[in-house]
Amino acid sequence: xxxxxxxxxxxxxxxxxxxxxxxxxxxxxxxxxxxxxxxxxxxxxxxxxxxxxxxxxxxxxxxxxxxxxxxxxxxxxxxxxxxxxxxxxxxxxxxxxxxxxxxxxxxxxxxxxxxxxxxxxxxxxxxxxxxxxxxxxxxxxxxxxxxxxxxxxxxxxxxxxxxxxxxxxxxxxxxxxxxxxxxxxxxxxxxxxxxxxxxxxxxxxxxxxxxxxxxxxxxxxxxxxxxxxxxxxxxxxxxxxxxxxx
Numbered sequence: 390x391x392x393x394x395x396x397x398x399x400x401x402x403x404x405x406x407x408x409x410x411x412x413x414x415x416x417x418x419x420x421x422x423x424x425x426x427x428x429x430x431x432x433x434x435x436x437x438x439x440x441x442x443x444x445x446x447x448x449x450x451x452x453x454x455x456x457x458x459x460x461x462x463x464x465x466x467x468x469x470x471x472x473x474x475x476x477x478x479x480x481x482x483x484x485x486x487x488x489x490x491x492x493x494x495x496x497x498x499x500x501x502x503x504x505x506x507x508x509x510x511x512x513x514x515x516x517x518x519x520x521x522x523x524x525x526x527x528x529x530x531x532x533x534x535x536x537x538x539x540x541x542x543x544x545x546x547x548x549x550x551x552x553x554x555x556x557x558x559x560x561x562x563x564x565x566x567x568x569x570x571x572x573x574x575x576x577x578x579x580x581x582x583x584x585x586x587x588x589x590x591x592x593x594x595x596x597x598x599x600x601x602x603x604x605x606x607x608x609x610x611x612x613x614x615x616x617x618x619x620x621x622x623x624x625x626x627x628x629x630x631x632x633x634x635x
Contacts, residue, residue, distance in 0.1 A: 427578055433630065442541070446478050448521070534554055543631070561592055565582075
């Protein structure tokens, strides 16, 4: 009987049926993507309204893997001390109240945090979310763009202007994403990704053909058929829309 139990246990382990909080997919990620989104553009796309007039945090994503451990459930009590800061800088732009922000945080943890947890510095909910907030504050994307005189306005910028403002300040290339409204001659600035190595050093964000179709973008939307963001076209003017006033 004991021998049978050992055999069954070994078979379960080999097939991945026995899990723990540290049981993750075999593929390993190599970099982290700190992703900002511009709330006004998000709401143009989703038909919502926003009060946020600064870049908010979308997530901290390993470049490979998602939903690495579905058994490692999100527990908001683990980040209770971070919630005031998260509601300010990492809000759910679709929510109609602070209590709904946990929908986004749960999504980010399950899809990305459980993969990032292979790194000791990110191997708990608290470590993951606090590190994302730390990097967000350290970069201060709003301030960086303002220093280059790139501010929300009804005038247009070139993609090169926006990219060089970031390159000149951080010395790395970002990935800049837009949406394109039908009938409009300009694309709308929507999302900016800035990349880090596993030791949290800034590195270039690589661009590849898949980015143009947003196949890897993490979009939390009302419309499940949305195409999300795509890589901004370098030859099309970019609108950085100001907050719509009611």
